[in-house]
Amino acid sequence: MKIAIIGTGFVADYYMTTLANHPQLVLGGVYDRDLARLKQFADYYKVATYPDFETILADNEVNIVVNLTTPENHYLLSKQALEAGKHVYCEKPLAMRYEEAAELVALAERLDLILASAPANALSDAHKLVAKSLDDIGKPRLVYAQMEDGPVFRANWQQWRSGSGARWPGLHEFEVGCTLEHAGYALSWLVSLFGPVESLIAFSALTFPEKGLGTGAITMAPDFSVGCLQFRSGVVARLTCGLAAPRDRSLIVLGDKGTLTVGDLWDHRSAVYLETAAKGRSLRTKLADLMEVRLKRFLPWKPPPGRKLAYDRSAKPAKLPAYPSQIDFAGGIAAQAAAIEQGKPLFSSGKVALHITELALALNNAVSLPQPYKMQSTF
Structure with missing residues (x-):
């Protein structure tokens, strides 16, 4: 299953480290609005980059958008990804306001998409x-x-x-x-x-x-x-x-x-x-x-x-x-991918994430x- 990552800050390294545990996940590319940071990350991990967020949304092969941006950006970017027909795995919290998080969950349910949230330590x-x-x-x-x-x-x-x-x-x-x-x-x-x-x-x-x-x-x-x-x-x-x-x-x-x-x-x-x-x-x-x-x-x-x-x-x-961060961060994405492929509910998504x-x-x-x-x- 093809995924794309937005946000290449500190926590993104944890996801890249643990992505190796889940070969069924294929990283299509990454994007960050800080272009210098994006290049540094892509050069280090030797991964492809997207020129902008819109290109990710237009990539029909991308199934899951992994939102690793800062918390105040979670709501808007996750909403745009859902509206583009993408499943979303979002770092915590889903949003900075309960009403916004509830809106995202309702939107995902209406579009028959899985909106899942970190952390994956459970x-x-x-x-x-x-x-x-x-x-x-x-x-x-x-x-x-x-x-x-x-x-x-x-x-x-x-x-x-x-x-x-x-x-x-x-x-x-x-x-x-x-x-x-x-x-x-x-x-x-x-x-x-x-x-x-x-x-x-x-x-x-x-x-x-x-x-x-x-x-x-x-x-x-x-x-x-x-x-x-x-x-x-x-x-x-x-x-x-x-x-x-x-x-x-x-x-x-x-x-x-x-x-x-x-x-x-x-x-x-x-x-x-x-x-x-x-x-x-x-x-x-x-x-x-x-x-x-x-x-x-x-x-x-x-x-x-x-x-x-x-x-x-x-x-x-x-x-x-x-x-001290000995967590399989990418494990949450892998569980989401399995749920999508099998057509089964994912516990850490939707109402539980909310x-x-x-x-x-x-x-x-x-x-x-x-x-x-x-x-x-x-x-």
Whole structure:
């Protein structure tokens, strides 16, 4: 299936790295309005370029337009691609406003096209392992999800470059906000495991307005958010996103009969631990608890509870970007292509993509929304 990429910035390198995992996807070419950046990218990866976006839309062989532009451009460019009869895979969020995202989903449905949204980490081997193991912990009751990326504004982010030489768009990331950039990685897991959210109570704030050289001239989005999500299934989840606390992208699912712990939602094969009430605590956990009693103080690090679950090692490992972004980014496009070819629905598209977008917007914009926030979308 032939695809075309618009936007050759920092994240596009992640897609190019993982495209090798999916030989059924044929890259027809790429386009970026920054012609210098476009040439740099095309020379590095030795791929064809399009002279403009309109040429992509006119290419009858292109089935999927992959929209990797900046978030404020997602709505208009995705809309144009859909109107041209193209399926669209869009980086998160679908749009910066719920009404625009809902319009895109309705347009895709009306034209019988698939509009899918990143992220693709809910297609990971780790997610499959957790989904298969949920029955072992009984009915899930409570979930703790962390999406903390550490104090990146204190790092030397101005010098960060992708493999092909693109600058990390730090100023723009601070403008858009860590919640719109990162919450989807947790939300995609949560809604695929536990279904739609009915309501949430959220809080967001700009806690560190000074983020270094050049940031004083921009209007920054919240750099911290926390939300308590009430799922229709009865599950309650707490999700935090931030750019200051130590890096933590873990997920803990607590059920009637045990606990599942995922080390890193950005890791395709993250360590996953299972602890059940029937088998009791592991020896490591017991020793750590005993040490705390003996030392009469809390240990800042303890082993995850339970036993580490095993992956199938016979499968060929996926080619992934370097740590910390060990996600098969192109896997979402491959799943979309398979759905198109088979004429089957794609879970991460349409109403689900809209639901995740609405959740991210509700978390990011919590300060200006009534609380509790009642979800408009469902699936």
